[in-house]
Amino acid sequence: MLGSLCSVSAQSGAIVSTDKDSTQDIQFRFQPQINSEPLKLGRSYYISGLEDSVSIEKLKFYIAELTLYNAEMTHVHISPATFLIDMEDSASLQRSCAIPKGVSYQKLSFSLGLDSAIQCSGAKGGELDPTRGMYWSWQSGYINLKLEGTSNSCPARNHLIQYHIGGFQSPYNTRQSLVFEYDHSPSILITMDLNKLLTEKNITENFQIMSPNQKAMDFAKNLPDLFRIGP
């Protein structure tokens, strides 16, 4: 699906208009949740299934290639923006982009993580600046998703759970594409259900993933399941 989407958009080109009369803003709100509540960093949550508490200290991830398109794929709008969603910066959870008016978009897609063109072309600024703590120093590449927390069930030193999920080169290309139905709403809530991540296996066995490898791939493949449109 993504392959054909990319080829269509490459032919028709991204429509980037700044004309206020012909565009409308749509709002994206990213809301990570635990136990169906909006996540608060540093707060302890009891996770049934794990039968223990977990506290998340850090959650950051890259969203790129936000794309809207109609069913026939004749109208495709790709936002050129790359968003670093960071729980420590509440403003980063609310994003907007201008889209052409009068088109009946029916699907929304975005990628979780960055493509190889960004990863291979040198130093970048803004949300991609390496000072943002999302670039590896010992090996080139961005961390697509960083999640850190603690749980007494985690056998690591200081019970620290550390997921730095990245890698863009085959066979460890961890970037994920997500596609959703879209209902024309100008305000879109994107929920991230962290309970699906806080499984017993992840906390007691796979609690530390910090380089591009098979474990990171397996972890990344499960990430799209966490996201949904709506509460």
Next chain:
Amino acid sequence: MKSNLIVLLICAFTGLSFTSERVLYLLYPSHFPAPTYNLTDNPLLQESIDLGQMLFYDPILSKDYSISCASCHSPYNAFAHTDHDLSHGINDSIGTRNAPALFNLAWQTSFMWDGAVNHLDMQSLAPLSHPSEMGENIKDVVEKLSNTMRYRTAFYNAWADSLPTGERFLKSITQFQLTLISATAKYDRVMAGNDVLSPQEAMGYALFKDHCGSCHTEPLFSSYGFSKNGLPVDTTLDDYGRYRVTKNDEDSLLFKIPSLRNLSYTFPYMHDGRYLKLNEVLNHYNILEAGMIDDSALSRPMNLSSKDKVDLISFLMTLNDTAFVLNPQNKFPQSLQMRSKN
């Protein structure tokens, strides 16, 4: 000499108009290929090169203000760490690899002995963050620079904004490193028709082309690819080279092929600096036998006689670029000599 240099035009530069008249070009001889670094993404300005040079020589980059890039990449040694097998860092720590010489970086597309870094801009993050090198992180370095008036001025001059950012920091260091071009060795004069090889050097050149030139490709004297060179693993380091990056068994013991330019300045040799003398390197390759390693380029024994080895080394000495090593422009900058706290 100037007439042998051609100018690379940055035709596509369409950046801010206030800088467009000041954009500089890389100079290199006509027997060099075009550089691979994309200057349109980072147009060269004297002010950014100067800033990069300040950063390169300033120990402010390390956690405890003790180690600069130049600590292990000295201009007097073609920007290598002569006489040290492994790199040094803060708190007297010792790294795991030999600090490579720095020159002709505009022609390289991967960096570090294992190719872990895919762009020159991002290379300095590796020593900056390594606990046995500078032990710092880029966020804190940028903050330290922001609090230093000298750097706020230098960033303003280079980037029309006094605010240091990670991107500007990295691109400035890149700019200085791009200017480190070694292209004025005797070999280069010969290629330009301004000098001739002695009979002994010419015999060495023939041996070089027969035995070395497929990996140490002219005129940069490296293909900048990776190769297994048959060295046994040093079990105190357990370094398997490119395998660490790709996790692919076939890449075990692949290391970056270094350039043979400036060999007189860059000893000790190999990725772990295990050979102090060039003769030891030649002896290693001379005794490699078919089947010892699966690299076809090295599967044919060299069988060099003692005389052959002397001839070969005499040619390799024509790759020493004294003018580059002594170039005062590349050395510790004036701007750092007047130290003030702020």
